Amino acid sequence: MAEVDEASKPLLRDLKAVGKKFGHVMYPKKSTTLLRDWDLWGPLLLCVTLALMLQGGSADSKEDGGPQFAEVFVIIWFGSVIITLNSKLLGGTISFFQSLCVLGYCILPLTVAMIVCRLVLLGGTGTASFIVRFIVVVASFGWSTFASTAFLADSQPPNRKALVVYPVFLFYFVISWMIVTFSPSHSDGTTDTGP
Amino acid sequence: MAAVDGLQFQEFDDAENLLGANRDATTISIGDPNEKPTNQRRSLGNSPREEDDDLLGNADSDKTELLAGQRKSAAFWTFEYYQKFFDVDTYQVLDRIKGSVLPLPGKNFVRLYIRSNPDLYGPFWICATLVFAIAISGNISNFLVHLGQPQYHYMPEFRKVTIAATAIYSYAWLVPLALWGFLMWRNSKVMNIVSYSFLEIVCVYGYSLFIYIPAAILWIIPIEWVRWITILVAMCLSGSVLVITFWPAVRDDNRRIAIATISAIIILHALLAVGCKAYFFDAPQIEVPGVSGSIASGNRTVTAVKTH
Numbered sequence: 001m002a003e004v005d006e007a008s009k010p011l012l013r014d015l016k017a018v019g020k021k022f023g024h025v026m027y028p029k030k031s032t033t034l035l036r037d038w039d040l041w042g043p044l045l046l047c048v049t050l051a052l053m054l055q056g057g058s059a060d061s062k063e064d065g066g067p068q069f070a071e072v073f074v075i076i077w078f079g080s081v082i083i084t085l086n087s088k089l090l091g092g093t094i095s096f097f098q099s100l101c102v103l104g105y106c107i108l109p110l111t112v113a114m115i116v117c118r119l120v121l122l123g124g125t126g127t128a129s130f131i132v133r134f135i136v137v138v139a140s141f142g143w144s145t146f147a148s149t150a151f152l153a154d155s156q157p158p159n160r161k162a163l164v165v166y167p168v169f170l171f172y173f174v175i176s177w178m179i180v181t182f183s184p185s186h187s188d189g190t191t192d193t194g195p
Numbered sequence: 196m197a198a199v200d201g202l203q204f205q206e207f208d209d210a211e212n213l214l215g216a217n218r219d220a221t222t223i224s225i226g227d228p229n230e231k232p233t234n235q236r237r238s239l240g241n242s243p244r245e246e247d248d249d250l251l252g253n254a255d256s257d258k259t260e261l262l263a264g265q266r267k268s269a270a271f272w273t274f275e276y277y278q279k280f281f282d283v284d285t286y287q288v289l290d291r292i293k294g295s296v297l298p299l300p301g302k303n304f305v306r307l308y309i310r311s312n313p314d315l316y317g318p319f320w321i322c323a324t325l326v327f328a329i330a331i332s333g334n335i336s337n338f339l340v341h342l343g344q345p346q347y348h349y350m351p352e353f354r355k356v357t358i359a360a361t362a363i364y365s366y367a368w369l370v371p372l373a374l375w376g377f378l379m380w381r382n383s384k385v386m387n388i389v390s391y392s393f394l395e396i397v398c399v400y401g402y403s404l405f406i407y408i409p410a411a412i413l414w415i416i417p418i419e420w421v422r423w424i425t426i427l428v429a430m431c432l433s434g435s436v437l438v439i440t441f442w443p444a445v446r447d448d449n450r451r452i453a454i455a456t457i458s459a460i461i462i463l464h465a466l467l468a469v470g471c472k473a474y475f476f477d478a479p480q481i482e483v484p485g486v487s488g489s490i491a492s493g494n495r496t497v498t499a500v501k502t503h
Binding site: 071088089090091159160161162163166167170173174177178181 | 274277278280281283284285286288316320323324327331334353
C-alpha cells in the first residue's frame, strides 16, 4: 500500500493542478497561473472528451456527415498550433506551449456546453431543444473567447490585438458550430414514418 | 516658389516652408529620414496621406525598396524570415480589405495599399474564413431548403470543409504562381514599367477573395436570382480591383496577349464563384429527393402490401 501511495502522490498533484486551471478558466481574471505553470494534460483531456462526445450514438457512422474522432482532434490541435504561430509571427511575446495551453484550457466552457447539449438531446430533438442548445452554445462560445482573450491579451503588441483575437474567435466559432449541429443517431428518421 | 532672377543665386526655402505653401506638392527628400517631419507621410503604413501619392508611387518605392533590401537578410529557414510577412497593423489590414472591395479607377491596389509590404496574414485568414463561411452557409442553406421534407435528415456534411479548403487555397496560391510566372516570362520579352513580386500578387488575390465572404452568407437565401445577382456584384467589385491592378503590367505587351491575360484572370475568378455556388449550394437538391424518394416509395409500397 505504501508504494501505491507514493506513486499516486505526483498524479494527485498533477490532477489538482489541472483542476485549479479549470477553475481559472471558468472565472477568468487576469492571472498568470495558466501561463506560468503550463501543462498540456488538461487540453488533451478536454480534446478527447469533446471528440468522443461528438461521435454520438449513430449506428451507421459511415453515412454520418458529422466529424470523425480524428477530424475533431486534428482541428483542435492543428487550429491551436496555427493560431499560436500566427500570434508569434505578429510579434507576440508568449511562448509556444503557453499559448497552446491557454487555447486548450479555454475549450472547457464548450465541453461543458457539449455535455449539456447531449443531455438536452435525450429529451427530444424538436425546435425547443434546438433553441436551448443554441443559447447554451452561444453563451459558452462567448465565454471561451472572452477567457482566452483575457489570458492572451497582454502578450500582444498593442496595434495588433484585433489581428490576434480574430483567429481565436474563428477557432471557437468552428468548434461551436460542430457542437450546435451535432445530431444524434439516424435511426430516428426512418422509424418516424412507420405505420 | 521663389522667382528666378537672371543668373543670381537664389536662396530656396526649407522644405517645410515650401510644403506649407503648397501642401499637395510631391517632394523627394534626400537625407536622414528621421529629421524632417515631411518624411513622416512617406513612412510605411501612414494611411491618411495615401491619396496624395501618384499612381505608381515612384517617389516612395525607391526608399521602401532600399529598406526592404535591408530586411531581406534573414535566411528562409529562420523564424524572422517569415515574421516580416506579418508586419502589419490592424488598421493596415482593414484598409487593404476596404481597398479590395472598393475599386477606384486609377488607384492601383498594390501601389496604394501594399507598398512593398506584402503580408500573408490577410490572404491566409481571409481564405480560412471563406472556407468556413462557404461550408457553413451551404449547410444552413440545404437545411432551409429541405425544412419541410420528412425524408431529409440533417447532416453536417463535414467532408465539404476539406473540399472547400483545397479548392480555395489552391486558387489563392496556384493562380498567383501561374500569373507571376507568366508575367515574368513576358517581362523578359517586353520591357514593362510595372512588375509585381510573387508575394504582392498573392496578396492581391487573397484580399480580392474577401468579397465572397458576405456573398457566401447571402447565398443562404434560397432564391435563385438573389444568388446570381450576389455573384455578379461580388465578381464585378473584386474583378475590377484585379483588372485595375494587372492592366498596367500587361498593357505594354502585344494587344491580344494583354486582353487574353485579363480575360483569363476574370474567367478564373468567376469560375471559383460559380463552382462554389454549384457544389455547395445546389447539388444536394438533386441528390437527396432521388435517393431517399426511392427509399420512401419503397417503404410505402411495402406497407401498402402489408395492409392489404
